[in-house]
Each structure stands twice: as structure tokens, then as C-alpha cells.
Amino acid sequence: MASTVLQFRDVSVVRDGNTILDGIDWTVASDERWVILGPNGAGKTTLLQIAAAAMHPTKGEAEVLAESLGKVDVFELRPMIGFASTAMARKIPRNETVLDVVLTAAYSVTGRWNEEYEEIDLRRAQRVLKEWRLEQFADRRFGSLSDGEQKRVQIARSVMTDPELLLLDEPAASLDLGAREELVGLLGGYASSGASPAIVMVTHHVEEIPQGFTHALLLADGKIQAAGPFAEALTAEHLTATFGLPIELTETNGRYAARAA
Numbered sequence: 001m002a003s004t005v006l007q008f009r010d011v012s013v014v015r016d017g018n019t020i021l022d023g024i025d026w027t028v029a030s031d032e033r034w035v036i037l038g039p040n041g042a043g044k045t046t047l048l049q050i051a052a053a054a055m056h057p058t059k060g061e062a063e064v065l066a067e068s069l070g071k072v073d074v075f076e077l078r079p080m081i082g083f084a085s086t087a088m089a090r091k092i093p094r095n096e097t098v099l100d101v102v103l104t105a106a107y108s109v110t111g112r113w114n115e116e117y118e119e120i121d122l123r124r125a126q127r128v129l130k131e132w133r134l135e136q137f138a139d140r141r142f143g144s145l146s147d148g149e150q151k152r153v154q155i156a157r158s159v160m161t162d163p164e165l166l167l168l169d170e171p172a173a174s175l176d177l178g179a180r181e182e183l184v185g186l187l188g189g190y191a192s193s194g195a196s197p198a199i200v201m202v203t204h205h206v207e208e209i210p211q212g213f214t215h216a217l218l219l220a221d222g223k224i225q226a227a228g229p230f231a232e233a234l235t236a237e238h239l240t241a242t243f244g245l246p247i248e249l250t251e252t253n254g255r256y257a258a259r260a261a
């Protein structure tokens with residue numbers, strides 16, 4: 001049975017007197033896969049930071065994996081959350097091998113390293129590398145990979161710990177068409193597999209929404225414009241209101257395309 005993974009009640013974030021998020025009410029269940037869309041500066045990354053237990057709201061209440069932020073030790077919570085973003089990727093040493101980049105994700109969970117864990121973790125890391133079509137890169141230095149390959153490594157690392165919540169901040173940004181389609185295809189397979197956790201993905205483009213995603217949250221000026229299943233929230237009307245220009249939206253076999261009307 002589905003459980004509640006995120007529950008935000010009247011969440012606001014104020015920084016330097018600016019309201020970045022404004023009265024967000026939002027619930028994510030374990031069997032839902034959300035996309036967050038909105039113009040630059042809308043507050044998407046800030047929302048994801050709260051979901052990652054990396055930031056507290058200024059006002060309101062945020063529950064992450066049934067724990068209330070501010071009342072829980074976030075260091076216990078974070079290993080259950082997979083988070084892939086450019087900011088996280090910058091922390092990965094460029095000379096680390098791809099296998100180690102993925103394998104070391106297990107350290108933060110186990111907090112130790114012995115023979116038993118080594119074998120289990122190694123097998124899991126190898127399986128994850130295969131699932132994300134990275135096995136041929138296992139011994140390569142992370143910094144020597146293309147942008148597309150690096151993005152896949154970041155995601156592989158974030159799913160290594162078998163998280164209950166997976167957060168992806170613009171996973172397809174800067175990729176060429178082929179690399180984007182490969183990544184969107186892999187994410188779609190993962191999201192549709194029945195084995196995936198709840199996912200929240202920030203993106204700028206509806207073309208990057210993988211198959212198997214179910215819900216959309218549209219954000220503008222820190223406020224929710226629409227939130228819910230695709231049929232309700234991911235509409236030309238809501239995109240038009242969110243981006244402030246008339247938008248046409250088409251859908252073919254679970255993939256979306258948008259352009260100015």
C-alpha cells in the first residue's frame with residue numbers, strides 16, 4: 001500500500017526579505033513520480049532542497065519520509081533520500097573511478113567498510129552500473145566521461161542506496177539530443193519498472209518527462225499554479241499561466257512536447 005513520502009503544509013521560505021516559496025501545500029505518495037516545472041527563479045530547486053532535508057522552511061511544516069523537519073536528525077533521514085544535482089556532482093573528485101563514485105554512496109549508509117559489506121556493496125554497484133548502461137566505464141575516471149555519461153553516473157550513485165525517495169534536479173540539462181533521449185529512456189524504464197521509489201524531478205522542458213511519471217507541480221513566483229495527476233495539472237492552460245505566454249502541449253505515447261501557441 002502506498003505511504004506518504006512528502007507532506008508540506010503551508011511551507012514558505014524567506015531569504016534576505018524575499019519570499020522564495022509561498023504557502024506550499026503538497027503531498028507525494030510512494031507510488032507517485034512527480035515533475036516540477038516553472039520559470040527560472042520560481043523556487044524549484046529550493047523546493048527540492050526541502051524535500052532533500054537539506055533546508056528547513058521558514059514557516060509551515062515539512063514532513064519527509066514521515067519525519068518532521070526540525071524535529072528529526074537529518075543525518076538519519078538523508079541516507080534514505082537519493083539526490084542527483086549539478087551541485088552534488090561538483091563534489092565528486094574528477095579522478096575517482098566510476099565504480100568508486102557509485103560504490104562510495106554506500107559509505108554514508110553503512111558508515112563502515114568491512115569484508116562483508118564490501119562484497120555486497122560491490123555486487124550492488126556492479127548491478128546498478130549495468131542498469132544505467134555504465135558497466136564499460138567502471139574503471140574510467142569520472143572526469144573523463146562525457147556530460148551524458150556523468151549524468152548517468154550521478155543517478156546511478158543516487159539509487160545505489162536503494163532510497164525511498166529519489167530527487168533529480170535537471171538531470172537532462174546540457175545533454176545533446178541523443179544523450180537526452182538515452183537518459184529519458186533509462187529513467188522511463190526505471191520509473192515504470194514497479195521497483196522505483198517515489199521520484200521528484202525538476203526540469204525546464206516537458207520533452208524531458210520520462211514515461212512512467214504520473215504527477216506535475218507547476219510553480220511560479222514561489223507559488224503553486226497547479227499540482228496533481230498529469231491529466232489535471234499538466235495542461236496547456238496551466239503551462240500558459242505558469243510561463244506567462246500561450247503554450248500548446250501535445251502528448252504522444254506518454255512523451256510530451258510544448259511550444260508557444
Ligand SMILES: Nc1ncnc2c1ncn2[C@@H]1O[C@H](COP(=O)(O)OP(=O)(O)OP(=O)(O)O)[C@@H](O)[C@H]1O
Binds near residue numbers: 038
Ligand atoms: N540564499 C538565498 N538568498 C536570497 N535569495 C535566494 C537564495 N537562494 C535562492 N534565492 C532566490 O530564490 C529564487 C528561487 O531560486 P531557486 O534556485 O529555487 O529557483 P529555480 O526555480 O530552481 O530556478 P532555476 O530554474 O533558474 O534553476 C531565485 O530568485 C533565487 O535568486
